[in-house]
Amino acid sequence: MIITKKRDFKDLLENLKNYKSFFLIGCSECATLCGTGGEPELAAMKEALEAEGKTVTGTLHPKTGCQTLGTKIELKKDKEACNAADAIIVLSCGAGTQSAVEIFPDKPVFPANDSLFLGNMTRFQMFDERCSLCGECVLDKTGGICPVTACPKGLLNGPCGGTDNGKCEVSPDIECAWVRIYERMKKTDQLEDFRKVLEPKDWSASRKPARLNTREKKEEKK
Amino acid sequence: MSLKSALESGKFTVTAEVGPPKGTDIAKILHEAEELKGKVDALNVTDNQSAVMRISSMSFCKLLLDMGQEPILQMTCRDRNRIGLQSDLLGASILGIKNVLCMTGDHPNAGDHKEAKPVYDIESVQLLNIVRALNDGKDMMGNEMKGGTDYYQGAVVTPEAVPLEPQLMKFEKKVNAGANFFQTQAIYDIEKFKEFMQYARKFPVKILAGLVLLKSSGMANFMNKFVPGITVPQELIDELKEAGKEKALDAGIDIMARHIKQLKDEKICDGVHIMAIGAEDKVPLIMERAGLL
Ligand code: SF4
Ligand code: SF4
Numbered sequence: 001m002i003i004t005k006k007r008d009f010k011d012l013l014e015n016l017k018n019y020k021s022f023f024l025i026g027c028s029e030c031a032t033l034c035g036t037g038g039e040p041e042l043a044a045m046k047e048a049l050e051a052e053g054k055t056v057t058g059t060l061h062p063k064t065g066c067q068t069l070g071t072k073i074e075l076k077k078d079k080e081a082c083n084a085a086d087a088i089i090v091l092s093c094g095a096g097t098q099s100a101v102e103i104f105p106d107k108p109v110f111p112a113n114d115s116l117f118l119g120n121m122t123r124f125q126m127f128d129e130r131c132s133l134c135g136e137c138v139l140d141k142t143g144g145i146c147p148v149t150a151c152p153k154g155l156l157n158g159p160c161g162g163t164d165n166g167k168c169e170v171s172p173d174i175e176c177a178w179v180r181i182y183e184r185m186k187k188t189d190q191l192e193d194f195r196k197v198l199e200p201k202d203w204s205a206s207r208k209p210a211r212l213n214t215r216e217k218k219e220e221k222k
Numbered sequence: 223m224s225l226k227s228a229l230e231s232g233k234f235t236v237t238a239e240v241g242p243p244k245g246t247d248i249a250k251i252l253h254e255a256e257e258l259k260g261k262v263d264a265l266n267v268t269d270n271q272s273a274v275m276r277i278s279s280m281s282f283c284k285l286l287l288d289m290g291q292e293p294i295l296q297m298t299c300r301d302r303n304r305i306g307l308q309s310d311l312l313g314a315s316i317l318g319i320k321n322v323l324c325m326t327g328d329h330p331n332a333g334d335h336k337e338a339k340p341v342y343d344i345e346s347v348q349l350l351n352i353v354r355a356l357n358d359g360k361d362m363m364g365n366e367m368k369g370g371t372d373y374y375q376g377a378v379v380t381p382e383a384v385p386l387e388p389q390l391m392k393f394e395k396k397v398n399a400g401a402n403f404f405q406t407q408a409i410y411d412i413e414k415f416k417e418f419m420q421y422a423r424k425f426p427v428k429i430l431a432g433l434v435l436l437k438s439s440g441m442a443n444f445m446n447k448f449v450p451g452i453t454v455p456q457e458l459i460d461e462l463k464e465a466g467k468e469k470a471l472d473a474g475i476d477i478m479a480r481h482i483k484q485l486k487d488e489k490i491c492d493g494v495h496i497m498a499i500g501a502e503d504k505v506p507l508i509m510e511r512a513g514l515l
Contacts, residue, residue, distance in 0.1 A: 152329055153345070155326065156345060157347040157348070157395050158347075159392065160346075161326070161380050161407060161450065162450050163383060163389075165384050169329060169450060178388055179385060182385065182388040194391055195391055195394070197351075197399065200343070200344050200362070201343075
């Protein structure tokens with residue numbers, strides 16, 4: 001899921017200083033699990049804004065904020081509240097925020113969160129980055145542990161000289177990705193693969209902005 | 223004599239290291255380099271060592287060439303992508319630089335520009351492959367070039383890494399990628415190093431044992447605690463302690479000279495790489511005590 005963190009409320013207020021009334025949009029998916037865009041956060045945001053003398057014309061907790069079309073349909077019932085707002089505040093990730101930008105062509109839209117990474121939830125509201133969406137997966141060659149993400153240098157051919165008793169040179173809080181890979185591949189009897197040289201990555205596979213169309217009949221999005 | 227000829231002649235080869243300074247005042251490093259002239263076989267020039275921004279390795283290598291010395295260009299993958307690395311390799315080649323040491327490089331987090339974007343588009347094993355391609359007159363994409371390079375390429379290895387096996391597997395990747403010589407991370411336990419050499423001798427590469435000058439027992443303890451892959455045995459720490467504050471550096475010089483002598487006399491490896499870390503002026507004295515001068 002996409003991991004988000006609340007932005008500093010003071011910074012948000014600075015964004016909002018020229019506006020009085022707002023419509024708030026959260027998200028039922030990742031942002032809810034991160035505690036940044038669920039029902040409680042929408043209510044808290046409403047309260048905090050009202051305490052600053054602002055008006056909240058309405059809130060929506062859409063099913064999936066980054067699904068632009070679905071969110072647009074859900075917003076139909078809030079048409080009046082949306083019209084009454086000077087600006088929109090989105091409590092989800094940067095993708096959800098930009099759904100709103102697309103839905104509201106003539107209203108300012110502001111993000112309430114910073115979007116951090118694609119994460120695994122390891123425990124309730126604890127997240128680890130395991131995949132950085134490089135576009136060309138090497139997990140088949142690295143024992144299922146991603147060095148592109150777990151090694152701060154993204155090395156592809158084994159540990160650097162900074163590896164220290166299983167810890168990474170960058171921080172003792174990081175387990176050396178290549179020691180983890182080695183130990184796992186040893187257990188799974190895949191060390192022969194460890195010996196194979198991985199070629200330089202094809203970074204064109206993650207060129208921005210990425211786009212994918214998997215419809216049967218390939219049609220260009222209008 | 224070139225580093226390649228020195229190593230291939232079977233001579234016990236000595237390399238040392240200089241670190242270009244931050245800023246354009248190079249009086250001190252020029253003096254150090256001058257002192258080492260004619261004594262060491264080649265001089266490594268570090269590449270923004272410890273991720274601290276300094277004068278580029280290539281520029282100082284060129285000054286060494288002009289002085290009639292044999293430089294080893296250290297090249298890390300931290301600051302340049304594959305285009306920059308290849309372009310600099312070609313550039314260094316036309317300046318007359320013949321030796322390159324391919325390394326991954328310390329993470330920016332270790333240095334004085336912690337907010338820098340680390341590059342690591344390529345890493346050490348891949349860089350060795352790239353050097354081999356350039357030597358064959360092709361770039362890494364296989365495009366023909368007008369004129370190739372003629373590098374003698376080296377790499378680094380940590381003989382006391384924990385765990386050791388993945389480190390050795392990477393060492394073998396580097397050998398297969400065309401490394402001709404290796405400079406090791408600092409070693410202090412010669413018996414242990416012999417075990418590494420027994421393994422390394424199976425490969426057609428030259429090995430220079432890395433030696434870091436111990437300046438005090440405090441420094442030794444610090445390295446044991448904080449520098450990955452380095453272990454200073456207790457008896458050496460005691461030796462430094464017993465020498466007392468005034469004489470500790472002298473004791474460190476003795477230890478290194480003794481190690482060099484043993485490595486040479488017992489033909490354990492092909493040479494040594496001396497890292498004096500700020501005491502480069504002591505290198506001739508170390509060599510003298512080791513019986514090399
Ligand atoms: S290799 Fe790429 S796609 Fe695969 S897990 Fe790592 S970052 Fe994700
Ligand atoms: S210590 Fe391990 S995880 Fe850290 S940079 Fe080196 S190889 Fe990567």
